[in-house]
Amino acid sequence: MPLIVDDRRLEPILRKVGAGERLTFEDGVTLYRTSDVLTLGYMANVVRERLHGNVTYFNVNRHINPTDVCVASCRLCAFGKKARDPKAYTMSLEQVWETAGRGWTEAVTEFHIVGGLHPELGLEWYCEMLRGLKQRFPKVHLKALTMVEIAWLATRSKVTVLETLERLKKAGVDSLPGGGAEIFCDRVRRIICDHKIDGGQWLEVARTAHRIGLPSNCTMLYGHIETGEDRVDHLLRLRELQDETGGFATFIPLAFHPDNTPLRHIPKTTGFEDVRNVAVSRLMLDNIPHIKAYWVMMTPRIAQVAQRFGADDIDGTVVEEKIYHDAGARTSQSLRRGDLLRLIRQSGREPVERDTLYRPVVRSETTFSVLV
Numbered sequence: 406m407p408l409i410v411d412d413r414r415l416e417p418i419l420r421k422v423g424a425g426e427r428l429t430f431e432d433g434v435t436l437y438r439t440s441d442v443l444t445l446g447y448m449a450n451v452v453r454e455r456l457h458g459n460v461t462y463f464n465v466n467r468h469i470n471p472t473d474v475c476v477a478s479c480r481l482c483a484f485g486k487k488a489r490d491p492k493a494y495t496m497s498l499e500q501v502w503e504t505a506g507r508g509w510t511e512a513v514t515e516f517h518i519v520g521g522l523h524p525e526l527g528l529e530w531y532c533e534m535l536r537g538l539k540q541r542f543p544k545v546h547l548k549a550l551t552m553v554e555i556a557w558l559a560t561r562s563k564v565t566v567l568e569t570l571e572r573l574k575k576a577g578v579d580s581l582p583g584g585g586a587e588i589f590c591d592r593v594r595r596i597i598c599d600h601k602i603d604g605g606q607w608l609e610v611a612r613t614a615h616r617i618g619l620p621s622n623c624t625m626l627y628g629h630i631e632t633g634e635d636r637v638d639h640l641l642r643l644r645e646l647q648d649e650t651g652g653f654a655t656f657i658p659l660a661f662h663p664d665n666t667p668l669r670h671i672p673k674t675t676g677f678e679d680v681r682n683v684a685v686s687r688l689m690l691d692n693i694p695h696i697k698a699y700w701v702m703m704t705p706r707i708a709q710v711a712q713r714f715g716a717d718d719i720d721g722t723v724v725e726e727k728i729y730h731d732a733g734a735r736t737s738q739s740l741r742r743g744d745l746l747r748l749i750r751q752s753g754r755e756p757v758e759r760d761t762l763y764r765p766v767v768r769s770e771t772t773f774s775v776l777v
């Protein structure tokens with residue numbers, strides 16, 4: 406049966422996708438304007454299956470947030486707190502190391518470490534934290550510190566971004582997460598996160614990290630006050646940097662969660678908008694290998710559907726998620742490995758456990774090995 410395209414504006418884009426041609430800014434805007442989400446999903450699925458066949462990746466990871474104390478006051482944030490706030494916390498180094506190993510029987514392959522911009526913790530504290538983790542968990546990949554945290558540590562410690570990254574790498578950082586990118590558009594950034602580095606600075610930190618051999622992820626926060634044009638501009642700026650460095654492994658579209666933030670009047674995103682963002686990012690980011698449907702943010706059920714709308718990754722076990730749960734996420738704080746296998750299989754995909762660099766992981770009862 407031939408594909409029935411409801412929105413005729415998508416027909417030229419469908420032809421480009423079939424021919425493997427790069428999509429333009431105008432194509433991206435059309436993709437954000439259409440409500441023909443089935444044709445959109447069909448196109449994204451074609452690209453996704455071309456790249457990854459029937460496989461959906463997941464990993465066994467643990468999130469660690471060493472502190473929620475933050476000098477910035479981004480309106481989009483429900484996580485960061487001032488040092489004087491009685492609810493604020495900062496772990497000691499021993500607490501970070503103890504949290505990393507606490508109460509989890511399945512061997513994790515990755516620690517995902519992000520936190521607030523602490524006024525007093527300097528670069529050396531983070532290097533010590535990383536060295537301690539590497540010493541205790543030598544097989545675990547350390548994906549630590551967003552571009553925003555790196556820039557803050559450089560400022561706080563009065564050294565360059567390059568030196569900051571080199572010292573963190575020497576101390577044990579293996580790659581960087583993709584958070585803090587939000588939306589690069591200055592007009593939007595001034596309203597939602599005016600204390601953060603700007604979009605150009607975020608990209609420059611990523612460029613420097615990639616140059617010294619630290620791969621990273623990248624993200625986009627949608628569903629607040631941005632327009633479709635702002636989203637496409639953001640995606641194209643990521644695509645441009647990827648053409649230059651090839652350092653992004655995965656793109657993660659992140660839905661804005663407004664609860665407990667100064668922007669709580671903004672309605673939450675819908676499932677329609679969530680799968681649309683997965684699909685558009687798969688189509689526009691033709692040079693970024695993986696698109697992740699982050700189950701914590703979009704719920705396991707939408708993350709499952711997203712595996713048919715361009716995503717090839719569902720994230721990991723997580724264990725203890727604070728950032729989205731402070732902003733009202735009602736999802737569980739962790740999923741077991743078996744839950745992830747079930748979600749992926751039910752969506753008709755073949756689950757493959759990966760390490761952070763997408764190498765397959767083979768498990769026995771008590772240990773794991775990475776196929777290189």
Ligand code: SF4
Pocket residue numbers: 475476477478479481482483484485520521522553598601
């Ligand atoms: S989003 Fe990040 S930088 Fe901004 S207030 Fe929250 S923790 Fe701090």
